[in-house]
Amino acid sequence: MAERIGFIGLGIMGKPMVRNLANAGYKLVLNSRRQESVAEMVAEIPGAIGAATPFEVAKQADVVIMMVPDSPDVEKVVFGEGGLIEAVKPGSLIIDMSTIATTSSLLVHEAVATRGGQSLDAPVSGGDKGAIAGTLSIMVGGSAEAFDRAKPIFEAMGKTIVHCGGPGAGQTVKSANQIAVAVNIAGLAEALVFAAKAGVEPAKVLEVLGGGLATSRVLDMRGPGMIKGEFTPGFRIDLHRKDLNNTLATARTQGSPIPVTALVSQLFDAASSAGRGQLDHSGLLTILEDLAGVQVKDV
Amino acid sequence: MAERIGFIGLGIMGKPMVRNLANAGYKLVLNSRRQESVAEMVAEIPGAIGAATPFEVAKQADVVIMMVPDSPDVEKVVFGEGGLIEAVKPGSLIIDMSTIATTSSLLVHEAVATRGGQSLDAPVSGGDKGAIAGTLSIMVGGSAEAFDRAKPIFEAMGKTIVHCGGPGAGQTVKSANQIAVAVNIAGLAEALVFAAKAGVEPAKVLEVLGGGLATSRVLDMRGPGMIKGEFTPGFRIDLHRKDLNNTLATARTQGSPIPVTALVSQLFDAASSAGRGQLDHSGLLTILEDLAGVQVKDV
Numbered sequence: 366m367a368e369r370i371g372f373i374g375l376g377i378m379g380k381p382m383v384r385n386l387a388n389a390g391y392k393l394v395l396n397s398r399r400q401e402s403v404a405e406m407v408a409e410i411p412g413a414i415g416a417a418t419p420f421e422v423a424k425q426a427d428v429v430i431m432m433v434p435d436s437p438d439v440e441k442v443v444f445g446e447g448g449l450i451e452a453v454k455p456g457s458l459i460i461d462m463s464t465i466a467t468t469s470s471l472l473v474h475e476a477v478a479t480r481g482g483q484s485l486d487a488p489v490s491g492g493d494k495g496a497i498a499g500t501l502s503i504m505v506g507g508s509a510e511a512f513d514r515a516k517p518i519f520e521a522m523g524k525t526i527v528h529c530g531g532p533g534a535g536q537t538v539k540s541a542n543q544i545a546v547a548v549n550i551a552g553l554a555e556a557l558v559f560a561a562k563a564g565v566e567p568a569k570v571l572e573v574l575g576g577g578l579a580t581s582r583v584l585d586m587r588g589p590g591m592i593k594g595e596f597t598p599g600f601r602i603d604l605h606r607k608d609l610n611n612t613l614a615t616a617r618t619q620g621s622p623i624p625v626t627a628l629v630s631q632l633f634d635a636a637s638s639a640g641r642g643q644l645d646h647s648g649l650l651t652i653l654e655d656l657a658g659v660q661v662k663d664v
Numbered sequence: 665m666a667e668r669i670g671f672i673g674l675g676i677m678g679k680p681m682v683r684n685l686a687n688a689g690y691k692l693v694l695n696s697r698r699q700e701s702v703a704e705m706v707a708e709i710p711g712a713i714g715a716a717t718p719f720e721v722a723k724q725a726d727v728v729i730m731m732v733p734d735s736p737d738v739e740k741v742v743f744g745e746g747g748l749i750e751a752v753k754p755g756s757l758i759i760d761m762s763t764i765a766t767t768s769s770l771l772v773h774e775a776v777a778t779r780g781g782q783s784l785d786a787p788v789s790g791g792d793k794g795a796i797a798g799t800l801s802i803m804v805g806g807s808a809e810a811f812d813r814a815k816p817i818f819e820a821m822g823k824t825i826v827h828c829g830g831p832g833a834g835q836t837v838k839s840a841n842q843i844a845v846a847v848n849i850a851g852l853a854e855a856l857v858f859a860a861k862a863g864v865e866p867a868k869v870l871e872v873l874g875g876g877l878a879t880s881r882v883l884d885m886r887g888p889g890m891i892k893g894e895f896t897p898g899f900r901i902d903l904h905r906k907d908l909n910n911t912l913a914t915a916r917t918q919g920s921p922i923p924v925t926a927l928v929s930q931l932f933d934a935a936s937s938a939g940r941g942q943l944d945h946s947g948l949l950t951i952l953e954d955l956a957g958v959q960v961k962d963v
Binding site: 467490491502504525527529530531533534537538540541542544545546547548549551552553555556557558559560561562563564565566569570572573574576577578579580581582583584586612615616619620621622623624625626628629632653656657658659 | 839843847857871872873880918952955
């Protein structure tokens with residue numbers, strides 16, 4: 366019989382991930398900040414049970430997955446009142462699939478190791494669509510032994526599963542991913558606004574750029590929405606801001622300046638200040654439109 | 665019989681473009697700053713003749729193509745001593761395939777129109793490889809009538825030929841292209857250096873980013889060289905700097921701030937100051953490596 370898995374965090378990502386684990390035959394112990402979410406999933410999934418605290422989850426399951434919004438949430442789940450760390454023992458495997466600061470991630474790895482347990486950081490990309498379809502990309506940091514043990518579990522939730530290196534390496538590669546996506550969005554946005562201000566039809570820009578070295582998945586996936594002024598998420602500006610803030614903090618700590626990312630993060634901040642934090646991250650375009658006094662969709 | 669074409673500028677791009685025009689059956693009148701280049705091509709191409717000045721070229725050919733390095737070169741060819749403008753008359757078609765500032769391009773359009781001629785700006789991408797293979801992307805600005813007349817000529821030199829809009833639109837879209845390429849390079853460079861500083865193997869970064877929203881043609885084409893520290897051009901940093909300088913000048917004139925491009929252009933300037941202007945533009949990576957004190961290829 367498959368292992369019993371604890372799962373903490375039943376949000377927009379956590380719920381479909383739990384469903385995929387259940388479909389793969391895993392028994393589940395669930396906990397979430399919102400008690401209604403636990404009740405809902407326990408009612409939906411035969412055999413799933415709820416637990417009152419992260420500590421109670423870890424008491425009943427050797428493998429515990431966390432999927433919560435940010436570093437403070439992970440630290441609360443692990444180290445706070447009713448936190449799981451006191452239940453960690455040799456044989457425990459703690460998998461943090463949240464996207465958080467590498468420094469927080471390393472704190473968790475260290476605390477789990479001190480108690481003789483195993484741990485992985487395993488942030489994902491692919492969004493709620495990928496979570497529902499079970500096609501997430503999973504970037505994993507930690508020991509090869511822990512990775513091998515977790516692999517079948519990851520395979521229930523994701524498609525591209527890469528062991529990136531030791532503790533923190535998953536968060537590092539996720540940060541690298543968020544850097545490249547944010548900067549590519551900014552580059553395409555500046556290209557479109559520059560051309561629009563000169564009166565060139567944006568569709569021509571996508572046509573030419575899409576055929577050469579300038580092209581990107583961002584252009585393919587978000588370009589058509591950007592030239593129509595459609596910014597339905599997708600991945601929200603405020604979430605990308607959170608990831609970039611963590612990345613910039615880590616960059617500062619480890620001593621690797623990323624000036625272009627820092628500037629792009631300021632533009633995301635401007636979008637949030639303008640009340641657009643709930644737009645898709647390609648909505649960064651609107652800040653450049655404001656600066657230039659032109660709307661790409663009107664050209 | 666095919667039209668006689670004047671061609672001014674026999675550099676690394678001009679020579680192969682002239683060969684492709686000759687292969688398509690066009691008669692040629694050639695001029696270049698370096699007299700040796702004219703002599704070489706006249707010797708090589710049966711029926712091609714040399715002309716002492718741009719004026720003499722335009723006297724002998726209704727269609728004249730320019731392919732020179734930058735705005736001052738174009739302005740000299742058109743308006744300087746022995747410049748072609750005095751030979752422009754109704755029926756003339758002046759095609760500038762150089763990548764220059766939109767403001768310079770508009771000056772040429774205006775002067776040619778004043779004398780009753782037609783003109784196109786038609787910068788290219790695809791580099792010397794594309795010029796040799798006859799697969800350039802050609803971005804064209806000017807009237808539909810002039811575009812239709814020039815189309816068979818473009819087809820001898822390029823593959824993707826797009827009429828982007830009125831006068832200057834070709835330069836505008838080329839600028840948009842150079843913006844997106846430069847910024848995508850910077851984004852990938854920051855992602856790689858950030859991860860390398862954290863000790864993560866760069867190949868893992870390319871593997872994960874290459875499979876998701878972060879991927880780009882830059883990642884596919886330049887990523888493998890970047891993680892090996894190989895920066896053989898390709899397209900040189902100093903040429904990309906020139907294009908970004910023109911783009912920034914135009915952006916300032918037309919009132920469309922492009923702050924991310926401005927910062928990336930400063931990083932290209934830094935690369936040039938460090939004596940790396942002859943590296944491929946992906947060599948921008950080395951400036952971020954310097955800032956972080958890490959070499960991606962050594963991780």
